Amino acid sequence: xxxxxATHDPKLxxxxxxxAGHGDFPIQNLPLGIFSRAGEKPRxxxxxxxxxxxLAALAxxxxxxxxxxxxxxALNELLALAPAARTELRRTLSSFLSDARxxxxxxxxxxxxxxxxxxLPAQIGDYTDFYVGIHHATNVGRQFRPDNxxxxxxxxxxxxxxxxxxxxxxxGAAVRRPHGxxxxxxxxxxxGPTRRLDYEVELGVxxxxxxxxxxxxxxxxxxSHIAGLSLxxxxxxxxxxxxxxxPLGPFLSKSxxxxxxxxxxxxxxxxxxxxxxxxxxxxxxxxxDYLWSVEDQARGAYAITLEASIRTTAMRAGGMAAHRLSxxxxxxxxxxxxxxxxxxxxxxxxxxxxxxxxxxxxxxxVDTGFGSLLEITEGGRRPITLPSGETRSFLEDGDEISxxxxxxxxxxxxxxxxxxxxRVAA
Amino acid sequence: xxxxxATHDPKLxxxxxxxAGHGDFPIQNLPLGIFSRAGEKPRxxxxxxxxxxxLAALAxxxxxxxxxxxxxxALNELLALAPAARTELRRTLSSFLSDARxxxxxxxxxxxxxxxxxxLPAQIGDYTDFYVGIHHATNVGRQFRPDNxxxxxxxxxxxxxxxxxxxxxxxGAAVRRPHGxxxxxxxxxxxGPTRRLDYEVELGVxxxxxxxxxxxxxxxxxxSHIAGLSLxxxxxxxxxxxxxxxPLGPFLSKSxxxxxxxxxxxxxxxxxxxxxxxxxxxxxxxxxDYLWSVEDQARGAYAITLEASIRTTAMRAGGMAAHRLSxxxxxxxxxxxxxxxxxxxxxxxxxxxxxxxxxxxxxxxVDTGFGSLLEITEGGRRPITLPSGETRSFLEDGDEISxxxxxxxxxxxxxxxxxxxxRVAA
Numbered sequence: 001x002x003x004x005x006a007t008h009d010p011k012l013x014x015x016x017x018x019x020a021g022h023g024d025f026p027i028q029n030l031p032l033g034i035f036s037r038a039g040e041k042p043r044x045x046x047x048x049x050x051x052x053x054x055l056a057a058l059a060x061x062x063x064x065x066x067x068x069x070x071x072x073x074a075l076n077e078l079l080a081l082a083p084a085a086r087t088e089l090r091r092t093l094s095s096f097l098s099d100a101r102x103x104x105x106x107x108x109x110x111x112x113x114x115x116x117x118x119x120l121p122a123q124i125g126d127y128t129d130f131y132v133g134i135h136h137a138t139n140v141g142r143q144f145r146p147d148n149x150x151x152x153x154x155x156x157x158x159x160x161x162x163x164x165x166x167x168x169x170x171x172g173a174a175v176r177r178p179h180g181x182x183x184x185x186x187x188x189x190x191x192g193p194t195r196r197l198d199y200e201v202e203l204g205v206x207x208x209x210x211x212x213x214x215x216x217x218x219x220x221x222x223x224s225h226i227a228g229l230s231l232x233x234x235x236x237x238x239x240x241x242x243x244x245x246x247p248l249g250p251f252l253s254k255s256x257x258x259x260x261x262x263x264x265x266x267x268x269x270x271x272x273x274x275x276x277x278x279x280x281x282x283x284x285x286x287x288x289d290y291l292w293s294v295e296d297q298a299r300g301a302y303a304i305t306l307e308a309s310i311r312t313t314a315m316r317a318g319g320m321a322a323h324r325l326s327x328x329x330x331x332x333x334x335x336x337x338x339x340x341x342x343x344x345x346x347x348x349x350x351x352x353x354x355x356x357x358x359x360x361x362x363x364x365x366v367d368t369g370f371g372s373l374l375e376i377t378e379g380g381r382r383p384i385t386l387p388s389g390e391t392r393s394f395l396e397d398g399d400e401i402s403x404x405x406x407x408x409x410x411x412x413x414x415x416x417x418x419x420x421x422x423r424v425a426a
Numbered sequence: 427x428x429x430x431x432a433t434h435d436p437k438l439x440x441x442x443x444x445x446a447g448h449g450d451f452p453i454q455n456l457p458l459g460i461f462s463r464a465g466e467k468p469r470x471x472x473x474x475x476x477x478x479x480x481l482a483a484l485a486x487x488x489x490x491x492x493x494x495x496x497x498x499x500a501l502n503e504l505l506a507l508a509p510a511a512r513t514e515l516r517r518t519l520s521s522f523l524s525d526a527r528x529x530x531x532x533x534x535x536x537x538x539x540x541x542x543x544x545x546l547p548a549q550i551g552d553y554t555d556f557y558v559g560i561h562h563a564t565n566v567g568r569q570f571r572p573d574n575x576x577x578x579x580x581x582x583x584x585x586x587x588x589x590x591x592x593x594x595x596x597x598g599a600a601v602r603r604p605h606g607x608x609x610x611x612x613x614x615x616x617x618g619p620t621r622r623l624d625y626e627v628e629l630g631v632x633x634x635x636x637x638x639x640x641x642x643x644x645x646x647x648x649x650s651h652i653a654g655l656s657l658x659x660x661x662x663x664x665x666x667x668x669x670x671x672x673p674l675g676p677f678l679s680k681s682x683x684x685x686x687x688x689x690x691x692x693x694x695x696x697x698x699x700x701x702x703x704x705x706x707x708x709x710x711x712x713x714x715d716y717l718w719s720v721e722d723q724a725r726g727a728y729a730i731t732l733e734a735s736i737r738t739t740a741m742r743a744g745g746m747a748a749h750r751l752s753x754x755x756x757x758x759x760x761x762x763x764x765x766x767x768x769x770x771x772x773x774x775x776x777x778x779x780x781x782x783x784x785x786x787x788x789x790x791x792v793d794t795g796f797g798s799l800l801e802i803t804e805g806g807r808r809p810i811t812l813p814s815g816e817t818r819s820f821l822e823d824g825d826e827i828s829x830x831x832x833x834x835x836x837x838x839x840x841x842x843x844x845x846x847x848x849r850v851a852a
Contacts, residue, residue, distance in 0.1 A: 126592050131674060151672050156615045157607055161674035162588035162681070166552050166776045167639065176640045178773035181583055181714065189582045191714050213593065214602045246577050248557060248587035249675025252773040255588070288607065288617050347604035347678040350592050
């Protein structure tokens with residue numbers, strides 16, 4: 001597993017002024033992404049405070065394994081490297097950005113983040129969405145099966161399904177209200193714009209080196225295949241989903257858009273925020289052997305707090321701040337990310353560098369911790385009232401949904417995930 | 427829609443001797459693929475009789491739009507062109523291979539197919555598997571719901587789900603028996619090799635130019651986005667599927683392997699074999715407007731006959747030929763390929779050049795036309811006896827499954843699809 005080293009020292013300071021106390025991108029974070037400036041090609045970069053460091057411009061200064069991976073417009077080749085190479089990159093960057101003697105050679109390659117466009121960090125070969133937020137699964141299941149919300153397989157299998165990689169976009173992409181088939185009660189199905197547009201708060205998982213076809217990744221090796229995490233919004237059209245999903249699962253109700261935050265928070269940066277997987281309640285089955293390791297149970301969960309907020313057209317017009325809809329911890333996930341990776345490859349399925357996993361919606365079992373409007377409004381039956389006086393059952397045109405997340409632990413600098421947002425258009 | 431022209435003339439003959447009367451690849455076919463010879467890089471080629479024509483080697487002789495698309499190891503750029511460009515390529519190749527005066531310049535670039543390795547024809551961005559073989563859906567549904575085999579949405583929606591593009595392989599790839607979780611009756615789930623390994627006979631659909639995000643492909647335009655067809659085997663582990671698929675659909679029961687035949691039979695080659703979509707039985711709903719066009723109903727189905735065969739280790743040892751398991755026509759599909767494309771993009775989801783669709787299992791409503799062992803053996807309850815005296819409920823190690831297909835119509839040369847096969851390994 002990723003080690004804690006001097007790059008995590010909370011007293012470490014950068015000569016980049018905006019990094020000091022930066023809520024998301026202090027020097028202890030150093031997330032990886034793809035950026036461009038006006039008229040220039042997208043290329044790899046690192047966020048530090050309010051700046052972006054151009055990695056490709058540091059040719060000759062970076063570890064030799066890293067340099068050949070920086071020529072393209074996506075991080076796939078960098079993600080494909082073993083974790084040790086990224087650890088070495090992290091140490092180099094941490095030194096560059098903290099040591100004042102290095103400032104003169106590095107500073108010319110720092111750009112104001114406000115002048116950078118951020119892109120998808122990797123070319124996503126395949127996207128898989130899991131469903132391991134147990135409180136979300138329980139809340140949703142209860143709407144269909146009040147006495148038996150979780151299906152019998154839920155506590156044995158990290159449930160997931162294949163998503164649509166072509167429709168994954170970076171934060172800021174317009175959320176075009178999708179059309180689709182829906183089935184009114186007691187009438188034939190109709191085709192038109194969804195009336196039950198929703199969001200889902202998830203973590204995205206970026207796959208590192210991956211595996212060859214037919215060669216599963218065992219649970220003890222799985223963590224080394226996780227390059228890092230982002231925020232992920234699994235936009236959902238509930239009315240389309242309800243009519244289409246039997247018997248093969250969600251399809252067009254999800255594939256119109258999935259949004260990710262642009263920065264990959266590396267497994268190396270997240271090392272201090274790994275915590276024990278919560279003990280399963282009495283009566284829950286122990287995971288089958290292939291999904292069980294002492295180390296994963298001891299350090300396989302992440303202490304990350306995620307928030308979702310809404311800001312409507314009227315709220316923007318009135319100068320009102322975004323309104324928080326939920327706050328929940330990723331410790332609410334019933335399975336670890338390592339368990340997802342191991343299960344996914346247990347049949348021989350190959351994961352490739354830059355593949356994306358979603359965790360499933362992260363909800364806590366209290367109404368301030370529900371990660372979707374489906375849960376918050378109980379399927380639309382209990383609309384919420386916003387500070388503007390407006391009510392919402394599902395999303396209206398003009399609504400902007402934004403996610404943020406922080407990882408914190410005693411004795412370490414807090415790091416954040418940046419922004420994952422989208423505004424609904426007609 | 428693709429037009430019928432002189433390239434379809436059944437009297438047209440090639441100077442390539444093996445093309446005359448070739449069941450799969452006469453000069454009227456000219457399918458596109460990616461091949462390599464020992465020690466050489468994969469590159470685009472065309473099958474003609476028992477030879478492969480090296481397209482990349484014809485630089486300077488092909489239409490100017492085509493040439494820049496031939497440099498890579500996949501056909502994606504060629505598939506991205508408008509159909510008119512592929513029609514022009516087809517006419518050029520048809521002329522080259524039929525006109526004896528062209529022989530001297532073309533023949534040096536013909537290779538014996540037996541000495542060529544065939545590869546996946548395109549880099550598949552996303553793979554979607556449909557379920558529009560209505561007799562298959564009925565046969566499978568009946569095993570769960572004898573009185574009501576089809577769910578209420580089936581006759582309104584071309585049902586489909588996202589598949590796993592990383593595990594799509596070309597014909598010949600080993601079928602490694604996958605491990606997975608299964609649930610014995612009255613006992614906790616276990617992890618181990620599947621005991622209900624099966625195949626599914628499908629057509630694969632290769633997407634051409636595709637669409638931008640948020641810009642659906644209407645039903646009248648959909649056919650122009652279909653570059654061509656292949657055979658597709660949706661290998662399935664029924665016991666894993668039964669335990670995992672609720673509520674989000676098939677996942678690891680399918681993602682260990684999907685096999686396609688290596689040659690893309692182009693929409694241009696298939697033009698003579700387009701037939702009316704069979705009239706829906708009385709009482710079935712008319713498709714919603716966005717899925718309905720007069721032209722698609724009149725010419726949207728394909729007259730393709732598909733066969734599946736099995737050959738076991740004992741049959742090979744005894745010198746016995748493969749045993750046919752089924753024969754069925756693609757007119758058994760309840761929705762046209764154009765309807766699948768239009769439905770898939772109706773929410774704004776973008777299809778990209780080289781994306782792959784599966785049609786779903788093609789079965790006819792007679793037991794000689796069932797496209798999977800699940801149907802043939804009624805879920806394993808009625809094992810079949812092979813000519814070797816062996817019985818099969820599901821596939822055993824060493825079994826080889828092969829698919830073939832032919833398209834024929836009065837007044838036209840029959841064309842074929844080549845081979846889609848795989849042998850089960852432990």
